[in-house]
Amino acid sequence: MSIETIPAALDTIVGEVVKMKAQEARFLTMTAVSLDEKTTELLYTFDQDLVMTHYRLTVPKDTHVPSISPVYFAAFLVENEICDQFGVVFDGLVLDFGGKLYLDEEAQRTPFCKFAVTRKEKA
Amino acid sequence: MAKMTANILRNFFAKRATRLYPIEVRPPFENSRGELYNDIDQCIFCGACALKCPSQCITVDKDQATWFCDPLACVYCGVCVEACPVHCLHQKTTYRPVCVTRETIFQKGVLKEKPKKKAKVVAEG
Amino acid sequence: MPVSVIKDFIEKSRLKSPWLVHFDCGSCNGCDIEVLACLTPLYDVERFGILNIGNPKHADMLLVTGTVNHRNKKVLKNLYDQMPHPKVVLALGACGTSGGVFREAYNVVGGVDKVIPVDVYVPGCAVKPEAIIDGVVTALGRLAEKRAEASASAKE
């Protein structure tokens, strides 16, 4: 069983999200899953009158993903969380905790990855 | 504010709600999930409890016939009790008393093949 | 009034007026709400002179609920250091005493005693208000013992 999703790509995702916002959909959350050593899957979930819409984005571990927090401010928290736990770097975060939202130096880095990646510093 | 004043005055003249705990102990509800204890004589050291425990705080050694539990890590969920095939594991209705040093429960029983020997309960500090 | 009477009264007062500060060290709130429930009419720990004073500088007793993690351990240590002596620490719940169900999670350090000395362990998940009251009473006993030891060693 799997969830019905609309596939998205790195360069289209922000556009799609802008569209959702234009429809006055409520941003629910994003979910990250580490598929294997190399890829992470991001699920963007929106809700409109109790009906959910999902976008699925599969990205290689070392890519930067454009942040949707400029569109939906509410996304800043979850994007920071994913940055902490999966090491995915979001470009253009409105409030960037730099991978330290939850984790201190002593804690394991990117604990949710199948194989922990070294933290990518922003260019 | 008037309504609240009425409330306050009602409280003032009504019987107080406080239960004077250490002096006045309310009997526990009959199925309260409290302290865990193992009737070690009955235990067959099958390890079902250890396997099911969500906190993974039980260790059973079938060969040595020992049953070990960390009561400070136990969350008193009762999953182990339900899992026990011979119903030797129980929960009291009262909670486990407080302690000033770390305590563990270590029980040594007898394997059921040789059922004559007495069980020994050792509590270690 | 002779000095000793006053001294005795002060020693007695230590047991009659434990002010506590509660630190939620990453608890699931289960234990926190039970700590708060202790203050409310049914349990009313103010009977024992207990006040939830909220400020480590005024507190005699530190109630810690929850698992210690890498970020809050520094806070915990800091709070403990800001409390003036004599003071006691209570670790509440499975989380506070050992890390509970979470002790194997990646951001969990373990029980409170990994960071600061703990005087009383209160098992439970969540701890029952009665258990907290027992814990406080036991802690006061510990406090009296420690004072007695200290004064005995001072006399020697």
Next chain:
Amino acid sequence: MKSLFLALIGMAVAPVVGGLVSGLDRILTARCQSRKGPPLIQPFYDAAKLWGKEVTATNPWQAFCAVMYLVAAAASVGLLCAGSDLLLIFFVQAVGAVFLVMGAYAVPSPYSQIGAQRELLQMVAYEPLIILTIVGIRLMTGSFRVDAVFALDQPLLFKLPLLFLVLGYALTIKLRKSPFDISACHHAHQEIVRGVYTEFSGPYLALIEIAHWYEVILVLGLVSLFWATSIAGMILLVAATYAAEILVDNVSSRMTWRWMLGSVWLSGLVLSGINLVWLYAR
């Protein structure tokens, strides 16, 4: 000589009575919340315990301020018992208040600093009211002295009913009772923790608690002046007022300082204005 004697007695007895009043206050408050509450002498346990705690300080100047607060509070009670000038009594207690604020300012902790600022605002709110009440008394007795009040043959309350209400405002602020527990709180459920008290600890906090008992007595002493014609009347009035305080404490939410300043100045001034105009007009 007699007044000196009275002053000394007052200074010795006041903390005991004040502590008991505080204890009673806590019991009654607990009863209003259907709780049992602490023992009557709980405040003494608290103070003694604090006195026995380790001395820690952030700035030694705090110690100075705590002592001065206590001394000023005691002196004002002494002056009250000696039947001295009401304005003087008021000014002397202000010494205490100022030192409390300075002690709170002495530590660069945002909580005690905000507490100190709010305490100042509270002083700004209640001081004029007390002065006006005193002026009202003076208009009745022709003198600012406490002993003159006792020479009257009719309780002040009848002539100064509105001013008595005004004094009630000032009192609630001074006793740090809700809705005016803005700058500090008995228990810290406040956004600024314990406000002015935050940084005082151990023995210094004990001194402050004792000073507070003195203030309770001072305030109640002022109240008692409104029925100075009989001992029973005095006690009754004080008890009724204090009961009202406890009630108000329990049925109102905390004000913000803006709200407090506005409402206290406005209603306080209007009430005292009406009462005073009426007195002048006579």
Next chain:
Amino acid sequence: MAKMTLPFGPQHPVLPEPIHLSLTVEDEIVTQAIPALGYVHRGLEKLVDIRDFNQMVQIVERVCGICSKIHAMCYVQGLEELMKVDVPPRAKYLRVMWSELHRIHSHLLWLGLFADAFGMESLFMQCWRIREKIMDINEATTGARVIVSVNVVGGLRCDVDDTQTRWILSELDEVEREVRRLESTFVNDYTIKKRTCGIGVLSAEKALELGAAGPTLRGSGVAQDMRQLKYAAFDSIDFEPVTALDGDSYSRMKVRYYETLQSIDLVRQAIAKMPDGDIAVKVKGRPEGEILSRVEQPRGELFYYIKGNGTKYLDRVRIRTPTFANIPPLAAMLPGIELADVPIVVLSIDPCISCTER
């Protein structure tokens, strides 16, 4: 005008939970508020690697102790859907009963804490006193006050008998009487209105845009409630979301107050309509595939993403709790309010950090 910075938390008496806000105030008006999290982060979602999907029920219950029952329910409902398990009807009604009892205790708890935030200690005490009755019901029926631990995949662990339901109903009558007695205080009291009306205003558009959930959203006039999804037995229970229009702290309080009463009614409905029968079915197989599960918990919409891989260990559980959704609206509400109103606005979203950070 002088600036002042104020570390609000991690240990702060008005916030029993460790969240930190770096506040900048000028004249006691908040000009900037930066949240910092991570003081309660445990990483329990990651425990799926070492705990099987049955054990995870006990773990997700401990995401938060206040509505533990509802977390477990959301989780097991997801798994049941994924594994195509048909839960017996009686279990569905019992789930409604216990989850609404949880809502009552959670809302009473919140009403008390909120009262304390605006400085009305006696009201705090009263709410918590009433709440103890619900805690007793919890303990008597499930064996624990807080973490009731009744859900398992496939149904429930315990049942209630007729004497118990009768007792529950009579206790609820008493609770309702007591709660109604507070109605005019919460809704009409002058000082309370003065402290809450117009404080922390969130318009309906803003609330939707910022992704607010639960009473925070309904307080802004948006009638959205996950119980409209008709999970468990809600398909046969009369339910209308409670809303208020102003979007301020007062509205949010009103929503919660009336939801408390509504939940009492829902419990009664559940008990009245409850059929006899089993409370659990045996579950076979291992979860495979992914599923989303949503329920309404006291603070709003709870969202579980569960992905199984055919073993007894799940691939991923992701929990998005209502407070997680309500933090961005909070961050937007804080600037511009008075320092004294910070606790009120913070509490008005009924924050639960332990579930936010998990």
Next chain:
Amino acid sequence: MPDTLLFLLIVVPFLAALGCLLLRQEQLRSLIIIGTGGLLTLCALMLMASTPFSAAPKSILGISVSMLIQAADFFLLGVIGYYGYKHRNLLIQGLAVLQFVLLACFETFMVAPGKEYATFYGDTLSLVMVLVICIVGSLICIHAIPYMKEHEHHLQLEGSKQPRFFAIMVLFLGAMNGLVLTNDLSFFYFFFELTTICSFLLIGHDQTEIAETNAVRALWMNALGGAALLVGIMWIYSKTGTMDMQAIISAGPKAALLLPLALLCFAGFTKAAQAPFQSWLLGAMVAPTPTSALLHSSTMVKAGVYLVIRFAPAFAGTFLSLGVALAGAFTFLAMAVLAMGQSNGKKILAYSTVSNLGLIMACAGINTKAAITAAILLIIFHALTKALLFLCVGTIEQRIGSRDIEDMRGLLTAMPWTAVILVAGILTMILPPFGMLLGKWVAIESSSQQLFVIVMLALGSAVTVAYWARWAGQIMSVSSLGAREPELQPMLTRGPLAALLGGAVLLSALWPWVYNRVAGPGPGLANPASAAVMGFMIVVIGSGFLWAVNAMRQARTARMTRPYLCGAPENVEGTYVGPINQDMPVILGNAYFTSLVTEDRLTCWVNMGAGLMLVLMIGGAL
């Protein structure tokens, strides 16, 4: 004897000023200043023995006094006109011309040689003023010696302007002495204008653009007062035919004289910078600090209150009196509120000066014997403390480069000695058993019959305590003891500070004596702070003080903790670990209520209110 003293008190400063101007050698100048200061102090003290007195010196160094004064009057008006022309200020030019014409008419047509009277007169009021001027003023001048050196060092001037500066400073003292000792209205007018000129020159001393604008503002406002004074004098003369102040005053209230007296009061209000004229005094802050200290404590503004107090008996019990009381009380309250919103230390001092002078004015308006006594006592203690505070702020400003009280947070570590003196000074402003407060006490007690006055005093007094306590608290706000470097200062800086504080404390301790001396013999005047009461307070609070000092000493050995920051760890002192594990600085700051009301808007309202009060006051005289 009085004659000689008079000569010394008034003329010596003129000569010393000349000396400063001519002898351009630093040590010599210092010597002159210190010498003059000493001499003036000595003379003032000796004058105590011979009050009350009156004298009528005919000539000075062979020149007829009245001729000299007449000539000087015109000269001064010329100077004012010149500056008006120079700064292109039509108002000043107009006022100068107007006064010139009026004065010319007056001298030529109206003044007829009347009967002989004492041109100089001294009673307790003048004596107090002389003491304040000579002692406090001299201390300020002495403190200015090292200050000005440093000041010019900071400004990196090419040529020193100190000779001119000190010349005006000492000249000012002489002018003030003359003003308070004369008994002749035309003399009074001369000295009054002289102080105007002196202050104008001092305010503009630094010759920056802002200094000059503010100096010009001070000049036109005071010239306005001067004009009112002149008209008032002419009017009075036309009604009474005499210039003898004592004769006019002792004649008691006369309806016909009320309007001219109101004009006199108006002149006093401008000079004392009462609302709505406070802006010139605030503007005067641009001058070097000794100037401010001098203007605020012992000279200039005190001339204004002196004038009103002097003539108070002449309008006692009239509506004018009530008007003065109301306007004074209003200023007291309004300025206190304005001070509350300030973070600039010197501005706080300035507002507080205006506020306190308002209180003194209110006393003069209440116009009972007790109230007048209160006014005089307030003059003494205000002068001592205010001079002290200004000098402290000046000293601090030179060290830390700011006069903002936010920057003085934790001053205790940087400048322990000055910080303690400053705090002590502030406390003497607001707390019993110090004189300022006792004076305020007497003032409130004596005003209990005036509803509006007492309400405003009550409010104002509370606000006053608040803004002072805030400042004092902040100074002591330090988190760790750290290494406190001992503070090094020249003797000439430190001495005056210590002397002023010592004086304030000592005189407070001697309150019963001071009170009796000022109040003089008379019935119905109970000193509220009697010796017994003061004794009690001094013993209790004094022993408490010793206990407190001891406690403070013990606390030094206690375990030091860090401030409570909600448990947030502190890696670097003064910061906490905040979001993203960054060290966030702990910034502290006071509320200044700018969100409620800004200074400008409040000032606008205050000025309107004050204007109304003035209209009421003058209108009441009609």
